[in-house]
Amino acid sequence: MNETAVTTPNELEIRVERVFDAPRAHVFSVWTDPELIPEWWGDGTVVEEMDVRPGGSYRFRTAHGVVEGEFREVEPPERLVQTFQNHLQTLEFEDLGEQTKLTQTMRFETAEQRDTTMNYGVEEGAKSGFERVDAVLQRITGR
Numbered sequence: 001m002n003e004t005a006v007t008t009p010n011e012l013e014i015r016v017e018r019v020f021d022a023p024r025a026h027v028f029s030v031w032t033d034p035e036l037i038p039e040w041w042g043d044g045t046v047v048e049e050m051d052v053r054p055g056g057s058y059r060f061r062t063a064h065g066v067v068e069g070e071f072r073e074v075e076p077p078e079r080l081v082q083t084f085q086n087h088l089q090t091l092e093f094e095d096l097g098e099q100t101k102l103t104q105t106m107r108f109e110t111a112e113q114r115d116t117t118m119n120y121g122v123e124e125g126a127k128s129g130f131e132r133v134d135a136v137l138q139r140i141t142g143r
Helices: 024-032 037-041 111-119 122-141
Strands: 004-010 013-020 046-050 057-062 065-075 079-084 087-095 100-107
Touching (some): 004 122, 013 122, 024 087, 024 100, 024 122, 037 057, 087 111, 111 122
Antiparallel strands (some): 057 065, 087 100
């Protein structure tokens, strides 16, 4: 099992890094295919809207409430930038051949927002979410 690393590179950012055992196009699709989202978000998540293009929006209904945002940049299968809750989220997918390194950077307006998110359990959430992503990737790649 690959490790998930969560760091705070500066006072406004949280960075999550993880290597997945799947090609980059598959890993990118887990974040952009509305049929795959409920599999790893879990808890009865329903994708109500997902327009994956710059300026497009998304809206998920989850057990914990509605999550919505806007896609700012979409460069398949390399980069995805979107608003998410109270921050800007940049996802970079690095091609490592049969593996993909995901670097997820969350940028907040204030250090307090960043610290609140860290204290809310972003590390545990990332680790458990990425374990579910692993299961989806195993299913779609047959590995």
